Amino acid sequence: xxxxxxxxxxxxxxxxxxxxxxxxxxxxxxxxxxxxxxxxxxxxxxxxxxxxxxxxxxxxxxxxxxxxxxxxxxxxxxxxxxxxxxxxxxxxxxxxxxxxxxxxxxxxxxxxxxxxxxxxxxxxxxxxxxxxxxxxxxxxxxxxxxxxxxxxxxxxxxxxxxxxxxxxxxxxxxxxxxxxxxxxxxxxxxxxxxxxxxxxxxxxxxxxxxxxxxxxxxxxxxxxxxxxxxxxxxxxxxxxxxxxxxxxxxxxxxxxxxxxxxxxxxxxxxxxxxxxxxxxxxxxxxxxxxxxxxxxxxxxxxxxxxxxxxxxxxxxxxxxxxxxxxxxxxxxxxxxxxxxxxxxxxxxxxxxxxxxxx
Numbered sequence: 012x013x014x015x016x017x018x019x020x021x022x023x024x025x026x027x028x029x030x031x032x033x034x035x036x037x038x039x040x041x042x043x044x045x046x047x048x049x050x051x052x053x054x055x056x057x058x059x060x061x062x063x064x065x066x067x068x069x070x071x072x073x074x075x076x077x078x079x080x081x082x083x084x085x086x087x088x089x090x091x092x093x094x095x096x097x098x099x100x101x102x103x104x105x106x107x108x109x110x111x112x113x114x115x116x117x118x119x120x121x122x123x124x125x126x127x128x129x130x131x132x133x134x135x136x137x138x139x140x141x142x143x144x145x146x147x148x149x150x151x152x153x154x155x156x157x158x159x160x161x162x163x164x165x166x167x168x169x170x171x172x173x174x175x176x177x178x179x180x181x182x183x184x185x186x187x188x189x190x191x192x193x194x195x196x197x198x199x200x201x202x203x204x205x206x207x208x209x210x211x212x213x214x215x216x217x218x219x220x221x222x223x224x225x226x227x228x229x230x231x232x233x234x235x236x237x238x239x240x241x242x243x244x245x246x247x248x249x250x251x252x253x254x255x256x257x258x259x260x261x262x263x264x265x266x267x268x269x270x271x272x273x274x275x276x277x278x279x280x281x282x283x284x285x286x287x288x289x290x291x292x293x294x295x296x297x298x299x300x301x302x303x304x305x306x307x308x309x310x311x312x313x314x315x316x317x318x319x320x321x322x323x324x325x326x327x328x329x330x331x332x333x334x335x336x337x338x339x340x341x342x343x344x345x346x347x348x349x350x351x352x353x354x355x356x357x358x359x360x361x362x363x364x365x366x367x368x369x
Contacts, residue, residue, distance in 0.1 A: 047094035048261030088278015098254035119152030124277035157189035175238035199306035200283030207270035212352035222252035
């Protein structure tokens with residue numbers, strides 16, 4: 012909205028021409044969201060305490076060291092989501108359909124997370140929504156977004172990293188594929204959100220990486236030079252991704268060890284879903300396995316642990332997700348967090364090399 016207002020005044024104020032550049036609006040969105048989250052988070056925490064809402068209940072089968080975290084306020088993802096959505100509405104070109112599709116995905120998954128968090132808080136149980144309920148709701152939102160993409164003539168072929176000539180047509184299979192990518196990324200981020208600041212680090216590195224891909228894929232000349240699929244209008248998504256990076260930094264100010272607030276399912280599910288959806292929009296879905304390698308590792312550790320115990324009665328890890336395994340091995344929580352961040356940064360850089368290795 013602010014973009015449309017200011018850009019319409021460019022004839023009277025020539026300096027407002029700067030708003031035509033996505034890079035400038037991405038930087039403004041970054042600064043806006045960072046300040047928004049940094050300022051609103053302590054107010055939000057005080058509101059939670061004022062209304063007597065108890066904090067995040069700790070799972071009974073988790074590490075004993077986490078018992079001290081009981082009562083820490085949760086739903087800290089709400090200011091992040093509010094900041095990102097505000098930045099999108101203020102600084103994105105709202106005539107671009109991909110902006111609205113992304114907003115729908117974020118709002119849909121945020122609502123699912125909000126219901127889940129609310130149940131946990133009010134019932135003082137770590138259960139929340141059942142797996143079936145959560146999966147059905149997530150599938151509905153993701154399938155709707157995928158259908159909207161198909162109806163808008165979005166290119167449904169699957170591209171393969173490192174190989175510019177390989178393209179796999181998906182046709183109607185595009186819908187279940189998008190559902191798989193979005194739900195998989197959303198839940199993988201949620202599984203990663205188990206230590207103070209652990210999830211938000213990789214969220215920022217993945218958002219930053221896909222922000223670069225979004226800008227390049229939406230620029231005809233750059234997409235042609237880098238042999239990327241050109242998707243007109245998708246460059247606006249880098250503004251949303253820049254806001255996610257900024258929101259993550261603002262949140263980390265309060266979520267760093269020892270955390271003053273937890274992200275909750277509201278933040279983890281919605282931010283994870285948006286990252287997965289953005290990977291679809293820029294036609295780099297498979298690259299998410301590398302860029303979001305930390306999320307993949309966390310999800311795989313849970314799957315391996317579950318099926319190993321079902322089939323053999325034995326556990327591969329001391330506890331899953333894998334960050335708990337390292338906790339029980341005696342690693343200090345900050346050491347696990349920083350090392351996972353380092354791995355995430357390296358994987359992000361590795362992903363960016365595919366821009367030239369095609």
